[in-house]
Amino acid sequence: MKLSKIIFSLFFVATTAVFAQQKEITLEEIWGGTFSQERLESLNSLNNGKEYIILNQDRDAGTSSIDVYGYESGEKTRTLVNSSNLEEISRFQGYELSDDESKILLGTQVEQIYRHSSRGIYFVYDIPSKTLKKLTDKKIQEPTFSPNGAKIAYVHDNNLYVKDLASGEEVQITSDGKKNEIINGITDWVYEEEFAFVRAFDWNANGNHIAYLKFDEVEVPEFSMDVFGADLYPGASTFKYPKAGEKNAEVSLHIYHLKEKNTTAVNLGDYEDFYIPRIEWTNNPEILSVQVLNRHQNNLDLHFVNSANNEVKLILNEKDKAYVDITDNLTFLEDNSFIWTSEKDGYNHIYHYDKSGKLINQITKGNWEVTNYYGFDPKSKTVFYQSTEDGSVNRTVYSIKANGKNKKRLTEKEGTNSADFSADFSYFINSFTNTQTPYVFTLHDAKNGKLIRKIKDNAELLEKEKAYGFSPKELSTIEVNGNELNMWMIRPSDFDPTKNYPLLMFQYSGPGSQTVSNTYFGTNDYWYQMLANEGYIIASVDGRGTGFKGAAFKKVTQNELGKYELEDQIAAAKKLGNLDYINKDRIGIWGWSYGGFMSTNAILKGNDVFSMAIAVAPVTSWRFYDTIYTERYMTTPQENPTGYDENSPINHVDKLKGDYLLVHGTADDNVHVQNTMRLIEALVQANKEFDWALYPDKNHGIYGGNTRLHLYTKMTNFIKENL
Helix, strand or coil: CCHHHHHHHHHHHHHHCCCCCCCCCCHHHHHHCCCCCCCCCCEEECCCCCEEEEEEEECCCCEEEEEEEECCCCCEEEEEEEHHHCCCCCCCCEEEECCCCCEEEEEEEEEECCCCCEEEEEEEEECCCCEEEECCCCCEEEEEECCCCCEEEEEECCEEEEEECCCCCEEECCCCCECCCEEECECCHHHHHHCCCCECEEECCCCCEEEEEEEECCCCCEEEEEECCCCCCCEEEEEECCECCCCCCEEEEEEEECCCCEEEEECCCCCCCEEEEEEEECCCCCEEEEEEEECCCCEEEEEEEECCCCEEEEEEEEECCCCCCCCCCCEECCCCCEEEEECCCCCCEEEEECCCCCEEEECCCCCCCEEEEEEEECCCCEEEEEECCCCCCCEEEEEEECCCCCCEECCCCCCEEEEEECCCCCEEEEEEEECCEEEEEEEEECCCCCEEEEEECCHHHHHHHHHHCCCCCEEEEEEECCEEEEEEEECCCCCCCCCCEEEEEECCCCCCCCCCCCCCCCHHHHHHHHHHHCCCEEEEEECCCCCCCCHHHHHCCCCCCCCHHHHHHHHHHHHHHCCCCEEEEEEEEEEECHHHHHHHHHHHHCCCCCCEEEEECCCCCHHHCEHHHHHHHHCCCCCCHHHHHCCCHHHHHHHCCCEEEEEEECCCCCCCCHHHHHHHHHHHHCCCCCEEEEECCCCCCCCCCCHHHHHHHHHHHHHHHHC
């Protein structure tokens, strides 16, 4: 829908709507969970493909259970374990089932470390005998069953261990692990955050080899954060954090042989300053796949390593002028041929290679993106995936034969569809949402997408919302700088096109991101509804650099983070400001993290367009951010100093004219509060007035207790006072 069509529709809505007395929404309701959507509990399919299991928590009784349900009936058929029947533990927070489904690993006292990592006390429950054994008295990380369920490998204090469950024998594989020096079997901070994985070891199919990564981070610079707490003297959290252009951990690959009880180091070749973002054993128990990425992240090698002699063979090479994305889509078939996803033709698609790396065929193709690869059914030789074939703001589920033929659309409704398949790919549970519909969960036949049964919807939420008279989130496009950009807009429920409204824009804008999608309200959307009822129009525009419109659109920002994205936000604001019902002198913008970087630049470089901005946890110079993320898009500061500095808000503080609110958590291990402190100092020295707030001991998410309520109250008041 073009912008001109939006304007026409506004008059239609305004002249046909009849407004009754509406209930006013409050921040307390929003952050108190009044509008929470019902979700389907995290489920895992059993091997039979006919049943799935769910972890249920009985908060009143303080117990946990893992219950089995039938796909077709939805009825509970039995319980695998209930903590009320266990003497040693009252409840558990997570679980893992062994491959043969005879044992369950139960996690208790689990504590978060960083974004993905945690440690806890673990027990092994034997289903046939109904017996429970503590794995170890130590708090450990990433416990993982061997393929036959006889052993468990785990990490404690940066060392890798294996325990035999029958004999109780524990073997310590490594002994050099030490905090802030050597890590075995789990990733360092920057790998965890940017390559999105923690467990850096993998069992082979026979359970007689474990491949693992070792990180030597002795020479990586340390970052230290004050932790204020409640004691008389504050403490400090010190960890290795490689900032752009600085020394990374040296990573190496090793294979431990359980029978021989020895370890061999694998020489991957003549690489300098490289990453190993994924290791995974193939279906051949002697062949390990290893992905090696150069520091610029524009050259990816897929190697096969023969564990018998450590022979390394290059199977596949992927190059890109900008960067190559890392995924978990690599799937090995019975003959050790493999599925791979790539943007090499300009859009993300699925490819099939033989075991030597020769291309068999490109399975999907077209000017659209594969957004999720669900898996391969060996019986029907069918690939299941999610894509943007229905438009970049939508998601649809498809199946296609491995030869690229017989493609079937498995979901019918236009919006955002996401599938969870049974183990044998006979069923899938579809979650569906669009701008008018909160999540609906349904069960379907995977052969043709036929509806089997309805599972759960949010009809009660829709009924509750009627009293508030919320405005719709309207999707459209806006032509900016030669591109049709996706946009949503929320207007006051009593919108009058003859009136003049202030505009608040929200964006994130980071590479490959998306804020404009055909989905129902999130928590922030209810805040926007509240602001709309206060007389504001809220809009979001996904500019160049965002995702799901092809590689060229996404990678245009390479080496210039913040340049083209800002140009698009400024141009979109100007175009919206020219509409009769928007006050071009009252346009604000806000964002969090990358979005805070953008909103800060907007109030500085776009000071003739934006009169107000809020930045939460912003990057203020890419020199302060980590190597993997920053260098992927910017190379190093040594190679690209102007790219770093010309788009850094710190270097443009003299341009501040409007009202600016800066917010950060002091314990942000991701975007360090250093970013905000350096910007504050620059603004002070430029004698610029602004508002700022720090949240003690809060991380990048700034939450806990009343923190979010306090933050959004502060932002709401700032908007009402200044926009």
